[in-house]
Amino acid sequence: MNGFRAASLETILAAAGVTKGALYHHFGSKRGLGYAVVEERVKPLVRERYINPFSEADDPTEGLKRMGLRMEQELSKTGILLLGCPVNNLVTEMSGVDEGFRCRLAEILEEWKDTICDGLRRGQARGLVRSDVDAAAVATMYVASYQGACGFAKNAHDIEPFTACRKVLDAHLESLRPERVSGPH
Amino acid sequence: MNGFRAASLETILAAAGVTKGALYHHFGSKRGLGYAVVEERVKPLVRERYINPFSEADDPTEGLKRMGLRMEQELSKTGILLLGCPVNNLVTEMSGVDEGFRCRLAEILEEWKDTICDGLRRGQARGLVRSDVDAAAVATMYVASYQGACGFAKNAHDIEPFTACRKVLDAHLESLRPERVSGPH
DNA sequence: CGCATCATACAGACTGGTTGGTATGCACTC
DNA sequence: GAGTGCATACCAACCAGTCTGTATGATGCG
Numbered sequence: 537m538n539g540f541r542a543a544s545l546e547t548i549l550a551a552a553g554v555t556k557g558a559l560y561h562h563f564g565s566k567r568g569l570g571y572a573v574v575e576e577r578v579k580p581l582v583r584e585r586y587i588n589p590f591s592e593a594d595d596p597t598e599g600l601k602r603m604g605l606r607m608e609q610e611l612s613k614t615g616i617l618l619l620g621c622p623v624n625n626l627v628t629e630m631s632g633v634d635e636g637f638r639c640r641l642a643e644i645l646e647e648w649k650d651t652i653c654d655g656l657r658r659g660q661a662r663g664l665v666r667s668d669v670d671a672a673a674v675a676t677m678y679v680a681s682y683q684g685a686c687g688f689a690k691n692a693h694d695i696e697p698f699t700a701c702r703k704v705l706d707a708h709l710e711s712l713r714p715e716r717v718s719g720p721h
Numbered sequence: 722m723n724g725f726r727a728a729s730l731e732t733i734l735a736a737a738g739v740t741k742g743a744l745y746h747h748f749g750s751k752r753g754l755g756y757a758v759v760e761e762r763v764k765p766l767v768r769e770r771y772i773n774p775f776s777e778a779d780d781p782t783e784g785l786k787r788m789g790l791r792m793e794q795e796l797s798k799t800g801i802l803l804l805g806c807p808v809n810n811l812v813t814e815m816s817g818v819d820e821g822f823r824c825r826l827a828e829i830l831e832e833w834k835d836t837i838c839d840g841l842r843r844g845q846a847r848g849l850v851r852s853d854v855d856a857a858a859v860a861t862m863y864v865a866s867y868q869g870a871c872g873f874a875k876n877a878h879d880i881e882p883f884t885a886c887r888k889v890l891d892a893h894l895e896s897l898r899p900e901r902v903s904g905p906h
Numbered sequence: 907c908g909c910a911t912c913a914t915a916c917a918g919a920c921t922g923g924t925t926g927g928t929a930t931g932c933a934c935t936c
Numbered sequence: 937g938a939g940t941g942c943a944t945a946c947c948a949a950c951c952a953g954t955c956t957g958t959a960t961g962a963t964g965c966g
Contacts, residue, residue, distance in 0.1 A: 541726075541727050542726050546924090556942095562942095618817055619817065620813065628805065629813065632804065633723065676873065677886040679873065680873040680882060680886045681865060682869065685865040687813055688861065690812065690816055691816040704862040731951085739916090740916070740917050741917080745952095745953070746915060
């Protein structure tokens with residue numbers, strides 16, 4: 537809710553039930569704790585919740601649709617909508633002021649994008665996706681759009697903008713499918 | 722760079738060349754200054770730079786393309802990329818902790834979305850846009866996607882993700898055009 | 907006109923509270 | 937007894953906001 541910098545260390549300590557000594561013994565600084573959270577919590581979370589399920593999907597088109605749906609379900613949980621996407625939050629707050637955060641977040645976004653890109657390319661090879669689509673660009677667009685949609689919904693205090701965005705993106709995915717080469721319309 | 726809360730009042734004061742007395746005389750609080758900035762700077766900026774040019778465009782499809790291009794040009798100016806989109810920045814930082822900010826930002830996003838929505842509907846009436854597209858949803862998606870693309874590019878320290886995103890969105894716009902009813906392929 | 911009165915528009919020192927970080931000390935293990 | 941893992945008191949820095957003082961200009965009045 538408060539972001540990294542406005543979050544009081546004392547509050548974090550109290551919530552975690554540890555003392556300042558323990559924290560500085562293990563992490564060295566507030567920043568060190570932040571890095572660890574990104575590496576050991578946020579990154580695995582994105583992997584497990586969005587990246588891996590997409591990788592395992594048979595059809596990248598369906599995989600992307602399910603990714604959007606999954607995110608919407610997550611945001612629909614009580615309280616989560618108001619918190620927003622942790623990646624988007626940290627990107628906005630920290631990428632301009634701390635290289636350590638920026639690089640760690642870039643790793644997450646890149647891995648996310650690359651996985652989608654690979655999936656689309658495999659889809660192209662198997663004739664599930666039109667061969668003239670720029671897989672990398674589409675992958676970038678999907679990651680960016682869903683980040684933006686999270687922000688929009690967060691500010692609206694309403695999941696509706698996210699849903700609207702997802703529907704348009706789902707429709708767009710259909711337009712990436714190859715047209716039937718033969719057969720009746 | 723620092724966001725609203727981490728920005729020191731003293732620094733703002735020094736940069737603006739005014740004193741604390743003057744600020745508190747006119748704005749009452751730091752928050753009051755923030756509200757004024759959103760209302761009197763950010764909102765007009767979004768209007769003049771993105772909303773109005775789109776309204777004046779003849780073809781909503783072309784209008785949206787130019788909107789993306791305009792945003793990309795803006796982000797390409799030295800230093801701006803690292804700052805990111807002020808609307809996106811404030812949404813992420815403030816919408817969860819301050820209703821005043823949230824409402825003012827929601828006004829901007831809504832006006833932006835509504836203008837695009839109206840443009841698309843007029844386009845539909847004139848046969849420039851397929852009648853089966855959900856204008857409101859598409860409008861929401863465009864605003865959200867460009868916000869997200871700004872964040873992605875900001876974190877990458879590179880305009881490329883924005884460009885990629887814009888190209889896919891431009892291609893998507895073409896798919897919103899009605900298919901030719903008659904004539905040779 | 908000349909002077910008093912008052913409101914506005916600041917200037918800047920000051921304050922109470924909070925922050926991240928540190929120094930010291932203690933318990934426990936090897 | 938040396939080292940590790942922590943607890944806690946403490947600190948300097950910084951913050952938004954307040955308070956007092958003052959310069960300036962308008963207004964009223966004799």
